[in-house]
Amino acid sequence: MARPHLLCIFGAVGLLAAGPGDGLVGRWGLTVTAGATVYPSWLEVSKKDGQLAGRMVGRSGSVRPIEVKMEGEELVFGSYRGRLVGAKLEGTGSDNRGNQVRWTGVRLVRPPAPRGEPRWGRPVTLFDGRDLAPWQFRQEKGRECWSVAGGVMVNQPPCPDILTRERFRDFKLHVEYNLDPKSNSGIFLRGRYEVQIADQGPRELDSHGVGGLYGFLTPTAKAAKPAGEWQAFDVTLRGYHVTVALNGVRIIDNQEIDGITGAALDSDEAAPGPIMLQGDHGRVQFRNIVLTPAN
Numbered sequence: 001m002a003r004p005h006l007l008c009i010f011g012a013v014g015l016l017a018a019g020p021g022d023g024l025v026g027r028w029g030l031t032v033t034a035g036a037t038v039y040p041s042w043l044e045v046s047k048k049d050g051q052l053a054g055r056m057v058g059r060s061g062s063v064r065p066i067e068v069k070m071e072g073e074e075l076v077f078g079s080y081r082g083r084l085v086g087a088k089l090e091g092t093g094s095d096n097r098g099n100q101v102r103w104t105g106v107r108l109v110r111p112p113a114p115r116g117e118p119r120w121g122r123p124v125t126l127f128d129g130r131d132l133a134p135w136q137f138r139q140e141k142g143r144e145c146w147s148v149a150g151g152v153m154v155n156q157p158p159c160p161d162i163l164t165r166e167r168f169r170d171f172k173l174h175v176e177y178n179l180d181p182k183s184n185s186g187i188f189l190r191g192r193y194e195v196q197i198a199d200q201g202p203r204e205l206d207s208h209g210v211g212g213l214y215g216f217l218t219p220t221a222k223a224a225k226p227a228g229e230w231q232a233f234d235v236t237l238r239g240y241h242v243t244v245a246l247n248g249v250r251i252i253d254n255q256e257i258d259g260i261t262g263a264a265l266d267s268d269e270a271a272p273g274p275i276m277l278q279g280d281h282g283r284v285q286f287r288n289i290v291l292t293p294a295n
Contacts, residue, residue: 054066173233
């Protein structure tokens, strides 16, 4: 057993070795309040060669690198600054319109990746071609621009997102879609992680193209059909690892999603969430939406 005075010495050495911001390294789920509006965000703080760095996802858009630094006890990144209060980050800042915001951050700690094959439950039909009963709208305006015709769900953009009333944790999801030329949409897993739907055309593979986990994961193969044709996604989400097949071709294979994507419903990654379909970027039709939950 180590002697008490040796433990004190080693503890003091550890404190001396710790640098500014070391206790803030990790991933944080942010909740931002701007007046009456509340929305999620995401922050990752890293450190290499003694220098802090970061990545951030805002209210919308993609993950982006940001400068991170310490000013006294305050963490400063982008237009935000805050400090550790207990186990949470708390701070203020301004949005891209210059509005003042308040924000809080909760450290995200993920369990190990699931192992083995789960027991799959009974498939749940989320859209059967008849009505939108299992769905609700992110905004009431959605009632005016989401409809069912000819056995398909279709939007008239710009249209708010549509999401399932039921929430899910781990699952397999089958979705068929038909996209207008030059349009794009997305499928949000648990309402937080967007699998991109886009008119691929001649575009090279990237994380913002069809089948990518928006801003985070890039597909490994081109499997999209031309816009105007029916296509199918088969997505498996277990924990924070995702597998995506497009038109029968596996394009993302059990990769970890680092964090929420822009336009997510919330940043509470530990909670189950709905399936959400994006409606504001282009006209898209959906059919045969079936989810199989893991028990």
